[in-house]
Amino acid sequence: MQNLSFDIAHLLAGTMLVLSFLLLYQDRVTAVLNVFALQAIALALSVAWQSIAQNAPHLIVTALVALVVKGFIIPAALHRIVRRLEIHREIEQVIGGGPTMLTGLGLVALSILLVQPVGESAGTIVREDLAFALAVVLLGLLMMITRRNAVTQIVGFMSLENGLVLAATGAKGMPLVVEFSVAFSILIAFIVFGVFIFRIRERFDTVDVSALDTFRGERRDHT
Amino acid sequence: MALILDLILQGVQMVLVVAIAPLVLGITRKVKARLLARIGPPVIQPYRDIWKLMHKEAVLAHNASWLYRTAPYCIFAVTWVAAALIPTYATNLLFSWSADLIALVALLGTARFALALAGMDVGTSFGGIGSSREMMIASLAEPAMLLIVFTVALVAGTTQLSAVATLFSTASIGLRVSLGLALFALVFVGIAENARIPIDNPATHLELTMVHEAMVLEYSGRHLAMIEAAAALKLVLYFSLIACLFFPFGMATGDKGGGALALGLAAYLAKIGVLAALLPIAETSVAKMRVFRYPIFLGGAFAAAALAVFLLFVSRGF
Numbered sequence: 198m199q200n201l202s203f204d205i206a207h208l209l210a211g212t213m214l215v216l217s218f219l220l221l222y223q224d225r226v227t228a229v230l231n232v233f234a235l236q237a238i239a240l241a242l243s244v245a246w247q248s249i250a251q252n253a254p255h256l257i258v259t260a261l262v263a264l265v266v267k268g269f270i271i272p273a274a275l276h277r278i279v280r281r282l283e284i285h286r287e288i289e290q291v292i293g294g295g296p297t298m299l300t301g302l303g304l305v306a307l308s309i310l311l312v313q314p315v316g317e318s319a320g321t322i323v324r325e326d327l328a329f330a331l332a333v334v335l336l337g338l339l340m341m342i343t344r345r346n347a348v349t350q351i352v353g354f355m356s357l358e359n360g361l362v363l364a365a366t367g368a369k370g371m372p373l374v375v376e377f378s379v380a381f382s383i384l385i386a387f388i389v390f391g392v393f394i395f396r397i398r399e400r401f402d403t404v405d406v407s408a409l410d411t412f413r414g415e416r417r418d419h420t
Numbered sequence: 421m422a423l424i425l426d427l428i429l430q431g432v433q434m435v436l437v438v439a440i441a442p443l444v445l446g447i448t449r450k451v452k453a454r455l456l457a458r459i460g461p462p463v464i465q466p467y468r469d470i471w472k473l474m475h476k477e478a479v480l481a482h483n484a485s486w487l488y489r490t491a492p493y494c495i496f497a498v499t500w501v502a503a504a505l506i507p508t509y510a511t512n513l514l515f516s517w518s519a520d521l522i523a524l525v526a527l528l529g530t531a532r533f534a535l536a537l538a539g540m541d542v543g544t545s546f547g548g549i550g551s552s553r554e555m556m557i558a559s560l561a562e563p564a565m566l567l568i569v570f571t572v573a574l575v576a577g578t579t580q581l582s583a584v585a586t587l588f589s590t591a592s593i594g595l596r597v598s599l600g601l602a603l604f605a606l607v608f609v610g611i612a613e614n615a616r617i618p619i620d621n622p623a624t625h626l627e628l629t630m631v632h633e634a635m636v637l638e639y640s641g642r643h644l645a646m647i648e649a650a651a652a653l654k655l656v657l658y659f660s661l662i663a664c665l666f667f668p669f670g671m672a673t674g675d676k677g678g679g680a681l682a683l684g685l686a687a688y689l690a691k692i693g694v695l696a697a698l699l700p701i702a703e704t705s706v707a708k709m710r711v712f713r714y715p716i717f718l719g720g721a722f723a724a725a726a727l728a729v730f731l732l733f734v735s736r737g738f
Contacts, residue, residue: 204596207596207597207731207735208597211597211598211731212597214727214731215597215601215724215727218723218724218727222720222723295715295716295719298719298720298722298723301723302723302726302727302730305727305730306730309730309733309734312734321735324734325734325735328734329734
């Protein structure tokens with residue numbers, strides 16, 4: 198039983214990491230949003246499994262919040278934004294698909310190496326969840342750095358937050374208050390982002406953030 | 421007596437892979453034709469093709485060297501050895517000790533090396549393009565393949581295929597994300613290595629994007645027959661590898677009784693049949709890729725295989 202419980206936790210957390218890589222790999226905006234929704238659902242399943250395995254019923258609420266807010270509401274809203282901005286057909290030029298993947302693999306190795314000594318005293322399951330969570334956070338950061346489209350950068354930020362929730366649940370759960378405040382700050386951040394995207398679009402006729410560089414006074418030679 | 425029996429069992433395996441190779445190719449072509457709403461050639465057509473080519477005159481270019489003439493036999497022999505090493509219907513055969521995954525990768529690499537050299541030997545531009553692209557694909561596919569080998573070896577504790585298959589079919593190894601990722605990567609590598617869509621189109625002879633066909637464009641007669649047979653064998657090799665590593669159920673692992681062997685044989689043929697039907701379905705649902713997108717396709721396989729190794733390290737420590 199102990200073994201099976203570990204295997205399922207491993208499977209779900211591993212799926213999240215794989216989906217993070219899939220996010221880096223996709224170059225279509227709608228595909229990125231779908232993968233993000235899948236990752237949120239995987240997170241919800243993972244948290245729900247932790248709540249059963251750790252016998253912590255309050256984690257079910259966390260799972261529900263993740264499922265409803267990040268699995269359905271935010272992806273649906275982002276889909277709507279993408280349609281309204283008419284960028285759903287665009288193929289984004291990912292900066293160096295190969296190097297990005299290699300960097301991502303390096304980050305995963307780094308997070309495993311970092312967590313290894315920390316988790317010695319804790320159980321395998323905690324160590325594993327921490328390593329996966331750190332990797333998901335770092336991959337989210339990597340996605341924010343390498344993407345140029347504002348919408349996919351938001352997805353990177355949200356997937357980073359998925360990693361944070363995974364880390365918090367792995368470490369014997371977190372207080373419900375913290376979970377709710379995180380969830381609401383994510384929602385508010387999302388609203389701010391949404392307004393921001395439309396402002397960028399209104400001003401520059403594009404959501405490619407490299408357009409902001411010229412406005413800031415950098416890269417003037419390119420234009 | 422026991423030795424003779426062992427030899428016979430090993431011999432059956434060696435003959436089996438060669439005997440079914442053209443049939444498997446025929447099945448994939450038939451299924452593909454049906455999916456494209458064509459009737460398609462009968463499934464035994466590859467046997468007839470090879471038979472016909474065997475009896476045709478082999479035309480050689482003026483400047484073809486000995487290498488050009490010997491390469492087809494070398495490729496066929498090496499591929500046959502590699503295909504015969506993979507446990508198909510039973511494990512622990514007489515030569516199973518030599519069925520090492522790393523040796524298998526090396527054998528395939530040797531065959532590829534010979535084919536690429538032969539492609540450049542006559543000095544035509546098509547052969548050169550084919551060889552250069554084949555080497556590009558190989559340089560991307562081989563690291564991924566080796567990482568798959570590492571994944572399997574880390575789970576099983578050995579790189580010997582027979583022992584791996586026995587372990588996977590008998591012991592419970594739980595839900596392993598790593599093995600799923602390794603399967604995914606192996607399918608990608610197999611598609612690239614066997615020159616199937618989306619990497620290469622096996623059905624075309626005159627296209628600027630072809631890889632395998634470009635290398636063998638100058639071959640004819642019995643040389644071409646050898647190369648075609650080797651290509652069919654390679655497909656069976658990858659099918660057998662997938663079946664042996666990831667779906668090892670039904671194999672005769674312990675005693676070599678008649679019932680267990682018959683069951684193993686039936687299970688093997690069924691597994692190969694299913695894979696031969698799945699491949700054309702996957703092929704017809706995607707479009708051929710541009711050459712410059714190969715690194716992304718195979719990079720995905722590499723990333724999956726590398727992730728598989730990393731995940732194993734997390735779950736069991738160093």
